[in-house]
Structure formats: structure tokens, C-alpha cells
Amino acid sequence: MVAICFYTPNSYEELKKIADDKQVLCDSYSEWLVEFSKAVSGLKEQGLEAVPVTINMAELKNWCEINKLKNTSSSRPRYVAELSKSQSGPHFHS
Numbered sequence: 001m002v003a004i005c006f007y008t009p010n011s012y013e014e015l016k017k018i019a020d021d022k023q024v025l026c027d028s029y030s031e032w033l034v035e036f037s038k039a040v041s042g043l044k045e046q047g048l049e050a051v052p053v054t055i056n057m058a059e060l061k062n063w064c065e066i067n068k069l070k071n072t073s074s075s076r077p078r079y080v081a082e083l084s085k086s087q088s089g090p091h092f093h094s
Contacts, residue, residue: 002043003084005076006052007032014057020070053080 007015009029016025026032040050060079061071069075 001049001051003053003077003080004036004039004043004050005080006036006054008054011055011057015055015071018057018061018071021072024073051084053084055080 007029012029012032016022019025026035036052040052043050055076060076063069063079063082064071064075067075069078
């Protein structure tokens, strides 16, 4: 299983405002959703299950500040990986 960033339409709009790499983001949520679907399909082709993790922008921003990282396409997957690890522990309730 691979945790992968997932955004709602509202959180994607927020991401476009706070990301340090705005220039690499898709212009619209619908464009991003197409890219997300391609990424999930690519992982599936590699035999991996993609687990979408909905991103809370305030928590992401806080995590970046605590870890002294910019909010970029390389730090967001790290955030999701950490988040999924902490949720898969003994206190995780699905």
C-alpha cells in the first residue's frame, strides 16, 4: 500500500494559495483529478495499492513549519507518509 495525497475541490484551491510550488500545480481541480487518477493507475500497474489520504491544509502548513520544509511536491508526499504511519498504529480507528 502507498499513501497518496488527495484533495477536495476546496482544499485544492487552498493548496494553490499556500504551496511554495504553485507553478507546478494543475490549473483546476478537474485537471488535478485526472492526474491523480493516472497516478493511481500507474501504481496499480506496478502492483501497488494507492490509499488516498485527504489533506487538511492547516495541518500540512503546520507540519511544514515544524519540519522547516517548504510546501512542495516533494514535501507533501512525506507528510502523507508520516500521517499514514501515525494512523496505522494501535490507536487508528477506521
